[in-house]
């Protein structure tokens with residue numbers, strides 16, 4: 001379980017986050033949704049300590065993360081898997097080396113074991129025969145999938161995904177959603193997914209936080225999001241032709 | 253004010269970099285990789301510049317010492333001295349600041365703006381130790397070899413110039429480069445080289461490491477890395493010369 005308490009962040013005179021408090025439960029997929037530029041990525045980075053919040057605290061299973069020094073954070077960070085919005089693969093390493101990288105740094109596994117683990121993770125994101133390619137030789141969606149494979153290679157206790165299926169075709173996006181949900185349950189992870197994809201919201205939104213203008217505007221789950229009477233959230237949810245059809249009829 | 257900010261942050265980066273690495277074996281491998289990237293890749297340019305530099309120094313000496321009062325072996329002696337004391341350690345270090353410094357700054361800058369440095373940090377790896385330290389250590393280990401090679405090639409270049417132009421006899425030149433040799437001069441040159449190597453790697457790493465923005469800023473960081481490490485080299489050169497030759 002991860003708790004964020006009263007997180008605020010300002011860049012210059014732009015308030016990006018204002019008093020955001022949220023509890024991210026173990027074993028379910030927690031979604032953070034919101035329009036582009038609303039501070040989802042910044043919130044995620046505050047949670048993992050890459051951006052220092054001006055105010056507020058973060059607890060990882062009751063461990064006061066935000067008060068720790070870099071060296072103390074290390075311990076928790078080795079339990080974190082993170083998918084960055086842009087992938088953040090290491091340019092100088094091949095696909096296989098990228099996925100094995102955390103294993104090389106933190107485990108005493110033999111090269112054979114590491115390779116097996118890497119291949120297993122790559123197969124879970126439907127990637128085969130790309131082991132020896134460099135990130136610059138991959139398509140955008142492939143990079144994203146390699147990054148997911150790297151994020152899960154250590155079997156993290158906490159998984160953060162910033163837009164895991166943006167740039168993917170609907171089938172692969174669905175596959176990634178399924179994968180995230182599956183491993184979350186399988187390993188009892190605390191999973192946080194940032195997304196603005198309504199398909200994902202309705203598929204894996206076991207807990208949903210909606211950010212609007214730097215504030216936590218609404219929270220709920222995939223069942224009650226369609227019945228919300230929150231105007232801003234309605235505008236976010238019922239935009240596409242498909243989701244408009246899901247809109248409950250007034251009085252019906 | 254701005255200088256103090258950067259200098260303070262530079263020192264703090266150095267302090268972060270010099271920490272116990274995560275895994276010794278990987279760290280050693282990183283150093284070897286960097287020695288190849290930063291050192292071996294520069295052998296060609298250092299060699300070419302050195303030969304020509306030595307040739308020019310010898311020819312200029314020959315023109316300037318155009319009097320029978322000074323023996324012509326002086327040309328060999330002076331060429332050797334200039335090369336060892338100043339040309340090889342300082343000029344070649346400046347060349348390396350251009351070549352190696354821009355490489356380091358743009359590599360780290362790109363890693364910063366594409367969040368690769370954040371990715372390391374999130375894994376629980378100290379990015380400064382992992383990325384910056386091997387570059388500094390590798391430069392400090394490999395640059396003395398490059399500079400040593402440069403000294404030999406420059407003196408050789410002077411000899412070739414003599415043969416090619418006929419301005420001074422080969423035997424006199426060879427006698428000259430063996431005369432009045434002090435081991436301390438080599439020591440002085442090596443100290444300078446190692447200090448300059450540290451400056452090149454750390455100053456350009458600093459410029460890359462804190463890049464903000466995108467491709468444009470990476471280019472800027474790379475230029476700044478070269479400019480500031482060159483300025484620092486020139487400045488340290490003055491100080492070290494004062495200290496070591498006083």
Ligand SMILES: Nc1ncnc2c1ncn2[C@@H]1O[C@H](COP(=O)(O)OP(=O)(O)OP(=O)(O)O)[C@@H](O)[C@H]1O
Nearest residue numbers: 011016034035036037038039040041042043085196
């Ligand atoms: N390092 C930074 N310096 C200054 N402003 C920043 C910085 N990072 C983010 N911002 C600002 O914070 C706001 C929120 O950015 P953020 O990246 O969190 O958006 P987002 O919700 O993730 O959007 P998207 O869905 O497009 O990824 C933006 O207005 C952005 O300009």
Ligand SMILES: [Mg+2]
Nearest residue numbers: 040041085162
């Ligand atoms: Mg974002």
